[in-house]
Amino acid sequence: xxxKTSPPPRARPQAAREHPSGDPRFNLIDRTLKRFxxxxxxxxxxxxxxxxxxxxxxxxxLIYVARQLKLPLSWxxxxxxxxxxxxxxxxGKHTCIVCMGTACYVKRAAEIVAAxxxxxxxxxxxxxxxxxxxxSTARCLGSCGLAPVLVLxxxxxxxxxxxxxxxxxxxxxxTERSEAAPxxxxxxxxxxxxxxxxxx
Amino acid sequence: xxxxxxxxxxxxxxxxxxxFRCRILCCASTPCLSxxxxxxxxxxxxxxxxxxxxxxxxxxxxGCMGPCSRGPMVTVQVKDEGEFIYEHVSPEVGRQxxxxxxRSAASPAEELPEPLRTRLLPSDMPFFAxxxxxxxxxxxxxxxxxxxxxxxxxxxxxxxxALREMTPEEVCREIIxxxxxxxxxxxxxxxxxWDMVRKARGDxxxxxxxxxxxxPGAYMDRTLMESDPHRVLEGMAIAGYAVGADxxxxxxxxxxxxxxxxxxxxxxxxxRRGLLGSRILDSNFNxxxxxxxxxxxxxxxxxxxxxxxIMGRRGQPTPRPxxxxxxxxxGKPTLINNVETFGNIAPIIQNGAEWFASIGTAKSKxxxxxxxxxxVATTGLIEVPMGxxxxxxxxxxxxxxxxxxxFKAAQTGGPSGGCIPAQYLDTPVDYESLKALGSIMGSGxxxxxxxxxxMVDVAKxxxxxxxxxxxxxxxxxxxxxxxxxxxLERITDGSATLQDLETLxxxxxxxxxxSLCGLGQSAxxxxxxxxxxxxxxxxxxIRERRCPAGVCTLEKTPVTEWVHA
Ligand SMILES: Cc1cc2nc3c(=O)[nH]c(=O)nc-3n(C[C@H](O)[C@H](O)[C@H](O)COP(=O)(O)O)c2cc1C
Ligand code: SF4
Ligand code: SF4
Ligand code: FES
Ligand code: FES
Numbered sequence: 001x002x003x004k005t006s007p008p009p010r011a012r013p014q015a016a017r018e019h020p021s022g023d024p025r026f027n028l029i030d031r032t033l034k035r036f037x038x039x040x041x042x043x044x045x046x047x048x049x050x051x052x053x054x055x056x057x058x059x060x061x062l063i064y065v066a067r068q069l070k071l072p073l074s075w076x077x078x079x080x081x082x083x084x085x086x087x088x089x090x091x092g093k094h095t096c097i098v099c100m101g102t103a104c105y106v107k108r109a110a111e112i113v114a115a116x117x118x119x120x121x122x123x124x125x126x127x128x129x130x131x132x133x134x135x136s137t138a139r140c141l142g143s144c145g146l147a148p149v150l151v152l153x154x155x156x157x158x159x160x161x162x163x164x165x166x167x168x169x170x171x172x173x174x175t176e177r178s179e180a181a182p183x184x185x186x187x188x189x190x191x192x193x194x195x196x197x198x199x200x
Numbered sequence: 201x202x203x204x205x206x207x208x209x210x211x212x213x214x215x216x217x218x219x220f221r222c223r224i225l226c227c228a229s230t231p232c233l234s235x236x237x238x239x240x241x242x243x244x245x246x247x248x249x250x251x252x253x254x255x256x257x258x259x260x261x262x263g264c265m266g267p268c269s270r271g272p273m274v275t276v277q278v279k280d281e282g283e284f285i286y287e288h289v290s291p292e293v294g295r296q297x298x299x300x301x302x303r304s305a306a307s308p309a310e311e312l313p314e315p316l317r318t319r320l321l322p323s324d325m326p327f328f329a330x331x332x333x334x335x336x337x338x339x340x341x342x343x344x345x346x347x348x349x350x351x352x353x354x355x356x357x358x359x360x361x362a363l364r365e366m367t368p369e370e371v372c373r374e375i376i377x378x379x380x381x382x383x384x385x386x387x388x389x390x391x392x393x394w395d396m397v398r399k400a401r402g403d404x405x406x407x408x409x410x411x412x413x414x415x416p417g418a419y420m421d422r423t424l425m426e427s428d429p430h431r432v433l434e435g436m437a438i439a440g441y442a443v444g445a446d447x448x449x450x451x452x453x454x455x456x457x458x459x460x461x462x463x464x465x466x467x468x469x470x471x472r473r474g475l476l477g478s479r480i481l482d483s484n485f486n487x488x489x490x491x492x493x494x495x496x497x498x499x500x501x502x503x504x505x506x507x508x509x510i511m512g513r514r515g516q517p518t519p520r521p522x523x524x525x526x527x528x529x530x531g532k533p534t535l536i537n538n539v540e541t542f543g544n545i546a547p548i549i550q551n552g553a554e555w556f557a558s559i560g561t562a563k564s565k566x567x568x569x570x571x572x573x574x575x576v577a578t579t580g581l582i583e584v585p586m587g588x589x590x591x592x593x594x595x596x597x598x599x600x601x602x603x604x605x606x607f608k609a610a611q612t613g614g615p616s617g618g619c620i621p622a623q624y625l626d627t628p629v630d631y632e633s634l635k636a637l638g639s640i641m642g643s644g645x646x647x648x649x650x651x652x653x654x655m656v657d658v659a660k661x662x663x664x665x666x667x668x669x670x671x672x673x674x675x676x677x678x679x680x681x682x683x684x685x686x687x688l689e690r691i692t693d694g695s696a697t698l699q700d701l702e703t704l705x706x707x708x709x710x711x712x713x714x715s716l717c718g719l720g721q722s723a724x725x726x727x728x729x730x731x732x733x734x735x736x737x738x739x740x741x742i743r744e745r746r747c748p749a750g751v752c753t754l755e756k757t758p759v760t761e762w763v764h765a
Contacts, residue, residue, distance in 0.1 A: 043512035044495055082514040082671075083495030085454045102417025102614065102647050103573035105661050139498070139665065141455060142419035143231045144573040145268030145580045156234040 026064070028053045033068055040069050043079055047086055056087045092127040092134035094172055096165075097151040101140030109148040113137060115162035116169065132173055201474040202482040203360045206351060213352035218279070221256040222301045225275040226294075227340060229264035229426055230458065231580075232271035236290075240272045243291035247298035257302045260349075263427020265340035267327055268580040275340065276301050285328075286319045293319060326596040327578055332559065332585045334567045335543035339427035344462055347469045350430040356475050358549035362438050363483045366549075371442035372398055375545070377553035379565035384410055384501075384538030385616065385643050386718075387564075387631045393535065396525040397443040400533035405445035407436055408510070408529070408536040411452045411459070412494050414501035415614030416665060418645030420569040421539045423581050425452065425459035428543070429466035433489060435542030437476060438549060440487040443535050448489040450539070451506055454496045463491050498615075498669035502717050503536045505671070516671045517717035538643065540569055560586035564630035568641065574611075574648040577602050584629070591625040594648055605650040609733070613642025615662040615669075616722035618729025619655065638729040640722075654751035655734040656741055659727045660688040666723035677720025680711035684727065691738060694745045694754030701738060705731065 032049040036042030046069065050061050057080055066076040080086045098104075098113050113124060116135055120128055127134040143149045146158025152168060201209075217223065226241045244259045251257075265273045270287035274294065277283050278301055286297065293315055300316060312320060321327075333339075342349035350356070362371050376391030397405060409432060413421040425432060436448045452460045467489050471477040478486045492510050499505045500515035507529050509515040528534025544566060548556045557565050564586040570593070573579045577599030584593060590610055594600065601607050609619040618639035620627065627633050631641050649658070667681040687704045690696040708724035715721045731738060740746050745754045 039512075041510075041512040044509065045493075045512075048493060048495070079512070079514055082516075083454075083497050085494075085496035100416075102415075102611065102645065102661070103571075103579075104417075106574045106647055106649060106653060138455065139414075139416035140418065141230075142413075142422040143234060143268070144417055144419055144571055145231045145271075146234060147573060147579070149234070156230060158231065158234045 025053045029061075029065070029068075038069060040071055043069060043071065043076065044083070047076075047080055051086055056090050058088075062088075090127070090131075093132050093176065094153050094169075095134045095136070095151075096153075096169060097136050097138050097141075098124075098165075099139075099141045099143075099147070099149040099151075100137040101144065101147075103140070103144035103147040104149055107147040109150075112148060112150065112160060112162050112165050115166055119166055120169070120173075132176055133169065203364065206356055206360055206475075206481070209348060210351045210354070210357075213348040217258070217352065219255075220258040221279050222258075223277040224257060224259045224297060224301070225262045225265075225277065225341065226259060227263070227265050227271060227273040228261040229268070229423060231264070231268035232273055235271040237272040239291045240274065240289050240294045243294040244274075244298055247295040251299060251302065253298065253302050257298060260343050262342060263339045263344050264336075264423045264581055266331070266336075266580050266582060267321075267578050269578055270321075270580075273340075283323070285321045285323075286316070287321055288319055327582075327599070330588070330592055330597050331583055332567050333583050334547050334556075334559070335424060335431070335540055335569060336427070336581070336583045337547070338431065339423065342428065344427050344429055345465060347430060347466070347473060347475075350428070354550065355430055355546075356434055356470075356481075358546035359434050359437050359441075359475070360481050362441055362549050363481055363485055368398055368442045368444060371438060371549070374553050375442070375548060378548045378556040379553075379560075379563075380541065380544055380548065380556065381564065381631065382538055383540035383544075383568065383643065385613070385640065387641060390537060390541055390544075393525060393537070394439060394442050396523075397445075397533050397535040400525055402533040404447070404530075404532045405443055406529045406532060406534040407440045407443065407445045407448040408503075408506065408534060409436055409448065409450040409539045409542050410501060410503070410506060410536055411450055411456075411539045412501040412506060413453050413456075413643065414498040414669075415616075415643050415645040416498075417573060417614060417647055418571040418643060420571050420581065420644040422453070422456050422459055424539055424543050424569070425450075425456070426462055429459075429462045430470065431546060432463070432539050432542050433466060433470060433476065435545035436489060437480065437487050438545050439535055439537070439542065441485050443533075445535065446486045446488065448487060449492050449510055449529075450489060451492045451494060451500075451510060454494045460491055460493055467491070497671070498665070499671045499717070499719050502719060505717070506536070507534065514671075516673045517719075519716060540644070561628060561630045563632055564641075568629070568644060570644045570646040572598055572646050572648070575601055575605065575650040575653070576648040586630045587628040589626050589628055590620060593629070593646070594625070598648065601648065601650050605652070608649045608651055608653055609655065611639075611647040611649065611658065611726075612645065613640035613722075613725070614645045615665045616640060616718065616725055617642045617645075618725050619649075619658070619733060621733040638725070638732055640725070652749055652751070654692075654747050654749035655730040655737050656688065656692055656747075657749075657751045659730045660685065660692055662726040663688055663723065666719065670719065670723075674714075674716040674720065676711045676714040677716070677723065680707055680715075680720070681723055683707055684711070684724065688727070690756075691741050692747070692752040692754070693756045694741070694752075695756035695758050696742050697758050698742055701731075701742060 032046050062076050066073045122128045122135045124137045141149050148160050149158050248257050272289045274286045274289045372395040380390040381387040411421050497515045500509045502517050505515040505517045524534040559566050567583050567585050569583045609621050611619050634641050663685045667685045670677045670681050672678045684707050687700050712724045740748050
């Protein structure tokens, strides 16, 4: 790769505060920052937007948010790690969130988690080596009447059994594998650990 | 908009609704949606279109109707004939509902054609007959996304009444007289709290609705926010007027995106109509509401932690006093109530304190919403008058325990509560009675357990929850929950001795007495209450290394055994 032959970067008309990478997704974060007039109190809202946009909170993102809000990085990191909703690791292409709230626990949701763990070699909170599936648990998804409940790629499913769940996830991964080679990049704009989260 | 505009709007909407011969209400709350309610709604709409019945039949997408495990639920209101409630409706059944009810005159339930007959719920079904809907009176009957639907059922009339006819002091007095107590768990008298904030000095005051719903296994608040968002907003606005606040926040749990979206939309609609925002209903009262979305921390349901979270910080509790009523958000006097508490306000203002106080028991007034779940035939959301017995809830409303198994215990109050064993099934459900049994009313989680539930394992489940959710600020809770969990783990894996049980009891008392906030102070409750009522199960695990319910696998050996061997 030769630096000389590439044209000099053209000065684009851009907002003064735009992220140096030029990644347009930062504009979404900037919009939230503006909506809250760069108030430091809006940190959680800004992190929500950042995670929705990028799928997870990378170090780079945390630094960006800290600079923009003029907060110490340790403060931002402290908040991001305090809340379960925020994830600092890239997520898999598909997510499976098994509810482990009381109603689901009483209806043996733990067996579903164990079955998934065994079949796909993934720990709760982790992602498979091929980056296809993230498994996590939740504390009540608010559909206890249908326990045990899980959320597979944003779809809430009730009255599951270990067998039915394994079958669903297998199907999902099967289509995936036949369609394209897996890509393990974690920045797909995708449901994150809250699972059923969608932009307001 | 002023008061007569509001009444005109209600009239217009009522007339519009009455023009239909038949209204088909389709539940579109999350549990029914995951049972396929969207396809049912679409099929019903398609059938209306195909039959050219637009002028006679209206399909409405509503909030939760209650018996969520029987979903998708559909209620058909037929003019002059009454209501028909159907369970497990498939798209095909939905189509048949349209053609049948649009054309046929009333026929007795037994003569309905199949498959409608088997899906029709009897009108005197105890599930409905034993409930009393005050807070949920609109849930399942209105389209939560339409302000007009809410107004047609008397919505915002209480706010209009309070603004015109009552002083803030009178509003507080009315709430005090009603005897309403907080529905978030602790049961503090709501009116007294309002009066405290009203009297507090401050140039700015805030009102917060706590919609964090931390209890894992309960969804009352979610359903209220999703099924009748304006009810919560109206309650908050009346509170704002009563305490002198002009800004409200509603803190919604991060797992509830639909609730947040509906609230945002409801706020915007109400603002456009002059029912929120500035100069509400042409008065001098201004009140703005913003939604704040939680980020998944149970402790943020605790009021001081919740306020820290609204201010963008780590949700760690701070010692009280100062109470939020004196120094809350940004140091200003702040009123914080649960969303269900706010859901009670409009009915109280509209029907009067005496009406409300006539429901319930001497010290617990009104109704309570419970999320009935676990090993019971019909699970779902119920609203019952205070003082109803647990037996009525489990056997009449819930339809008993499936598979002819025996009732073992009911768990209330989630990780802060306790278990109520079978011998107390006839206890009235109110704040004092449940407390006397070592449990709490809690926010409304009610989990039924049968013989196949191991009570030690249940205690371990809740302790694991508290351990994970401890914010780590104070040592008794941060370290104590881990130790208690380890002891419970030893009991369930077979490696515990009777000494461990003693240590566990001591730790429970220590953590309870010395923790900073409610999370730590109540974390030992599930353990203490299961030890109180199910000591034999603990002892069976330790002495006989056997789990009576057959849940735990006790494969390890106590350390002392091989020391002595
Ligand atoms: C650990 C902890 C969690 C709590 N979670 C909730 C909750 O999820 N929802 C709620 O309304 N109150 C919760 N509370 C109670 C609140 O601190 C507060 O008392 C309540 O919101 C006051 O409203 P009320 O008077 O209407 O009940 C919690 C308290 C503690 C200690
Ligand atoms: S001593 Fe450790 S735990 Fe305490 S404040 Fe400092 S870094 Fe944090
Ligand atoms: S009791 Fe637990 S949750 Fe409460 S402040 Fe202490 S460590 Fe945090
Ligand atoms: S406990 Fe699983 S949905 Fe509530
Ligand atoms: S969600 Fe449909 S009845 Fe509760």
